Every structure is written in structure tokens, then in C-alpha cells.
Amino acid sequence: MTNKLKLIAGNWKMNGGLVANEALVRAIAQGMAGASCTVAVCVPAPYLHQVNQLRAGTPIELGAQDVSRHEQGAFTGEVSAPMLREFGVRYAIVGHSERRQYHGETDELVAEKAKTALAHGVTPIVCVGETLAEREAGRTQDVVKRQLAAVIHTNGHCISEIVVAYEPVWAIGTGKTATPEQAQEVHALLRAQLKAATPHPERIHILYGGSMNAGNAAALLAQPDIDGGLIGGASLKAPDFLQIIAAASAAAK
Ligand code: 13P
DSSP states (O other), X not given: OOOOOOEEEEEOOSOOOHHHXXXXXXXXXXXXXXXXXXXXXXXXGGXXXXXXXXXTTSSOEEEESOOOSSSSSSOTTOOOHXXXXXXXXXXXXXXXXXXXXXXXXXXXXXXXXXXXHHXXXXXXXXXXXXXXXXHXXXXXXXXXXXXXXXXXXXXXXXXXXXXXXXXXXXXXXXXXXXXXXXXXXXXXXXXXXXXXTOSOGGGSOEEEESSOOTTTHHHHHTSTTOOEEEESGGGGSHHHHXXXXXXXXXXXX
């Protein structure tokens, strides 16, 4: 247990538009006055510039949803960490299950992306999580440990600079949330694994993601090893996102 602030990060995924983004960011900024947690929005790449301007003068941090493992060059369609930095990006999600599943991202690629992000001052939010079939086969621990081990192996002592997000694939966008106990069990396991790589694993934020919403956030965030949330659907609705921010602030008190 530490008294570090919780981190609440919205993952907008492939949603948004110029008009909707403006209304959403303004509502979050207005509603989160006095919040005692860190808040970030991870937006589609074309909107980084817009949201970076909208958030100016607010405590909202900016995040991207992916980053290239390469720094520059002939990699059509990719966005580099130095480019993200130019737009005020502090966080980049890497290894989201949707990228592992639909874009064939491997543990090694995810680890390389985390390394490139760190080298350029972007904090990677490294996602790990098991599928329903893996959970039912009793393989949850093996899967998340393997996914995190690759990132530890490639990043060495820099591991203390990452954020980890445990996102059980079966809970993403399904309305099925891991129970606080199920999530805590995996978070404690990940914390123990980080302990072997860094002397201060308690400093690393381990977020929960997967159907986190205004109703279940407080119970999840009350768990000793749940340091925040990575929120998809509920981050697109300002009132819902603000309730999660309020729950995270209350948990810090
Ligand atoms: P939902 O909150 O929509 O389940 O998405 C979770 C997620 O994938 C965040 O990265």
C-alpha cells in the first residue's frame, strides 16, 4: 500500500470527432476541479493536437493509444514517440488486447514499443490480460506473467517508469467486470513479479481495465494493489468518467 495518487486514464479507442471531443474535454476539465487523482485521456492520433490545445491550463494529461517501436523512417502508418512528444503526450498505451488480437502484436513487439516510448519520455501503459478460454483453462497467471516478463526482460531497471494495466480480455466492452477480488489477485501477482525487477514495485501504477464504470469503480479502486483504471466505454461519457474520477479521489483520502 502506498499513498500515491490513483491514475484514471480514458481510452477513447476509435471514437470521437472534433465537435464531440471539445464538449467531452471541456466537461471533464470543468467537472474534475479539486480532484485528487491523475487523469489522462488517450485519444486517436489525429486528435492529439486538438486535445492538447483543449487541455491547456487544465490538469488533464494526454495519452496516445499506440506507438511505433521505431524512431523514424520508412514505416508507413506508424507514429513515433518523438512525434507524440511534440504534441504533449505523456502516456502511450502499448499492447492493448485489441492490438494483440487484431494486429498480431507479440509480447516482444510490445516490450520494444515500451522501450522506445521510455527512451523518449513517454510513459508506456503496458496492457496484459487473459482471454476467457485462458481463464477457464486455469492459465490466467501464466499468461499475464509471460506478457509482463517480456517487458521486464527488455526494459531492465527502467521498468520502474512504466504503468501496467491488467485488462482481462473477457471483461473488455462486455459489461462483465472482474470482481474486486479477482482483479486484486492478479494485481498482487503482477506486483510481486515487478518486485524482482525493481526495488520499489509499490511506486508502479497497476491499473484495472474492463467494463469499469461509475457503479463498480469504488469497489475496484479500494483494493490495495489497484492503483487506478483504464476505462473504455465509460470514458466517452463525461458524467460517468467524472464519477470514476471522484471514486479515485475518495480512495486517496
Ligand atoms: P471498456 O471499459 O469499454 O470495457 O474497455 C476497457 C478497455 O479496453 C480500456 O483499454
